[in-house]
Amino acid sequence: MGKIQIETAQNVKLYQNPASIGMRIAAYFLDTLIIIAYEILVFYIYIYQIQANINGNAEIWVILLVFGLPPFLYHLLFETFNDRQSLGKAAAKIRVVSLDGSPARFSNYLIRWLMRIIDFSLTSGALAVFVILLNGKGQRLGDIAAKTAVISEKKDFSLEQTLWSDFEEDYFPVYTQVTVFSDLEMQNIKTLFEKAKTDNDDKVIQSLSHKIASVMEVQPKEVPIKFIAQVIRDYSYYTQQ
Numbered sequence: 001m002g003k004i005q006i007e008t009a010q011n012v013k014l015y016q017n018p019a020s021i022g023m024r025i026a027a028y029f030l031d032t033l034i035i036i037a038y039e040i041l042v043f044y045i046y047i048y049q050i051q052a053n054i055n056g057n058a059e060i061w062v063i064l065l066v067f068g069l070p071p072f073l074y075h076l077l078f079e080t081f082n083d084r085q086s087l088g089k090a091a092a093k094i095r096v097v098s099l100d101g102s103p104a105r106f107s108n109y110l111i112r113w114l115m116r117i118i119d120f121s122l123t124s125g126a127l128a129v130f131v132i133l134l135n136g137k138g139q140r141l142g143d144i145a146a147k148t149a150v151i152s153e154k155k156d157f158s159l160e161q162t163l164w165s166d167f168e169e170d171y172f173p174v175y176t177q178v179t180v181f182s183d184l185e186m187q188n189i190k191t192l193f194e195k196a197k198t199d200n201d202d203k204v205i206q207s208l209s210h211k212i213a214s215v216m217e218v219q220p221k222e223v224p225i226k227f228i229a230q231v232i233r234d235y236s237y238y239t240q241q
Helices: 021-053 059-082 085-091 106-121 126-135 141-146 176-178 184-198 203-218 224-241
Strands: 003-007 013-015 093-097 148-153
Touching: 013 148, 021 059, 021 085, 021 093, 021 126, 059 106, 085 093, 093 106, 106 126, 106 141, 126 141, 141 148, 176 203, 176 224, 184 203, 184 224, 203 224
Parallel strands: none
Antiparallel strands: 003 013, 093 148
């Protein structure tokens, strides 16, 4: 399964690892167990605590709503209000992102949720699995319709994820002012930068770029995401000399 290309509002292409089919199935089953556990708990409370006190049809409808509505809206509510993750997705370290690089909107989550009828309810999940495997980007029909994808937050560790890098013999830093930062500060910058890229959070990237430029007292020559990457690379060059 290849990487997902996400193009931000600044026309910068980001590449993310799509969540594997195994991750998504694990998240799906965990979410299903959570929903079942909730329904068992509500059923127990209804049978042993509430039933004797119910006198009218109106109260019965209230119980039915409490029993059925949260599971029905589970995925829509959690993806909207829990940082783009159901509880199962959070445990599997995967989350929903928008393909245009902007934070996913309620409309994106709503389309994904409505398409669950086709992806899961009518086909018991078989169609979702088939489309995810066929699509190559980890998208089910709901993702394709909503222009979203589910990405993995797990990192592929390599030398590129540290401050150590290889440089060409004629490499010369663009920003010599990077030496104002300490190793710890630069590592914090890199960590924050990598998380912002994973989350497709343009606001954090722009804010971080502005702060770095202010501390270094420079005027960036590139768009924020490329400026921060260049600063990290320049700092790495100086630490290896």
